[in-house]
Amino acid sequence: MTRIAVVFGLIMIPIVVGLVGGLAAPRAARLLPPAAATVLLTTFAVTVSLGTETGLSYSAYLSTxxxxxxxxxxxxxxxxxxxxxxxxxIVGLAVGALALVLLGRAGVHLIRVVMAARRTTAAVRAFPAVGELAVVADDDAHAYAVPGRHRRVVVSTGMLRLLSGPQRRALLAHEQAHLRHHHHRYAQLTRLAAAASPPAAMVTRAVDHAIERWADAxxxxxxxxxxxxxxxxxxxALARPAVPPHLLGAAHDHVVDRVQDLLEPPARRTWAGVLLTVATLVCWASTVAVVLYLHGIVEVSEAATGG
Known part of the structure; x- marks a missing residue:
């Protein structure tokens, strides 16, 4: 039973750390510089996902x-x-089934994202563009960034009429920042991690917030x-822009908080970054430990057969 407790404890560390970190993620997204918050939170979510899936899969494989x-x-x-x-x-089968379900969720999510991105890119390529800017004749106000090989900032004539000259420059600079810094990669990595590990799902909105603050800056x-x-x-935001869910738009998320941060910038807290880094390292350490521990059991079993 001691060995089971050790394995179970090591597997649970990424899950527990992911849940605690997910609760603290929204605060970290505001206390850290936006670029640092985006990178650290994304790394944390991916680490929690990999740690959870590795522990579940390896232990299920050995116990069946x-x-x-x-x-x-x-x-x-x-x-x-x-x-x-x-x-x-029966426990090993249940754990293995859970690992397969989570991997399946991640696979389905990835396929949906790729298909949606292809459809959007094909549609946007038809828009007349000047450089990376495509203006579409539409009375509805919307603006969003489309990443990829044919990347574009798409803005409607309705949005342009709504804003003054300086406000237009601000909006376009925001969307161009999404493309320049490849913000979609952080957003989609976090969502993929969330599909493979529910504890990582709590970090998704915090990463979205950090990404938008990065573009605001x-x-x-x-x-x-x-x-x-x-x-x-x-x-x-008042125009209620319609933005495809897999794309990034300036008025798509956390607008009230972001306006407040722009007018009254929150104090930076380096301890938030330190805690996120430590939590990530703890998850990696527990994952390596469970793999080494289970591998040691395998080596003993091989030695018993003279393998």
């Missing part, structure tokens, strides 16, 4: 050796494995006035 002997190496001693890792086969540097950026965000 008696049920599926043909799927395991022939030089493994089943009695030794069952003695050193006395997990009931770029817009402030472009126009030199935070209030202009805040006004552009407010007007765009």
């Amino acid at each position: 050796v008696a049920v599926f002997p043909a799927a395991h190496p022939s030089d493994w001693s089943i009695p030794v494995l069952r003695a050193m890792l006395p997990v009931p086969s 770029a817009a402030v540097r472009a126009v030199g006035d935070p209030s202009t950026v805040a006004q552009a965000l407010g007007l765009a």
Whole structure:
């Protein structure tokens, strides 16, 4: 039972750390500089996902050796494995089923994202563009960034009429920052991690917030006035822009909080970044430990058969 407790404890560390980190993620997204928050939170979510899936998959594989002997190496001693890792086969099957379901969710999510991105890119390529800017004749106000080989900032004539000259520059600078810094990669990596590990799902909105704050900061540097950026965000949000869910738009998320941050910048707290880094390292350490521990059990079983 001691070995089971050790394995179970190591597997649970990424899950527990992911849940605690997910609760703290929204605060970290505001206390850290936006670029640092985006990178650290994305890394944390991916680490939690990999740690959770690795622990579940490896332990399930070892504990089902008696049920599926043909799927395991022939030089493994089943009695030794069952003695050193006395997990009931039904538990191993349940854990394996959970790991497969989570992997399946991640696969389905990835396919949906790729298909949606292809459809959007094909549609946007038909828009007349000047450089990376495509203006579409539409009375509805919307603006968003389309990443990829034919990347574009798409803005409607309705949005352009809604804003003043400086506000337009702020909006376009915001969307161009999404493309320049490849923000879609952070957003989609976090969502993929969330599909593979539910604890990582709590980090998704925090990463979205950090990404938008990153682009807001770029817009402030472009126009030199935070209030202009805040006004552009407010007007765009009031127009209730329709943005495809897999794309990034200036008025798509956390607008009230972002306007407040622009007008009254929150104090930076380096301890938030330190805690996120430590939590990420703890998850990596527990993942490596569970792999090494289970690998040691496998080596003992091989030695028992002379393999």
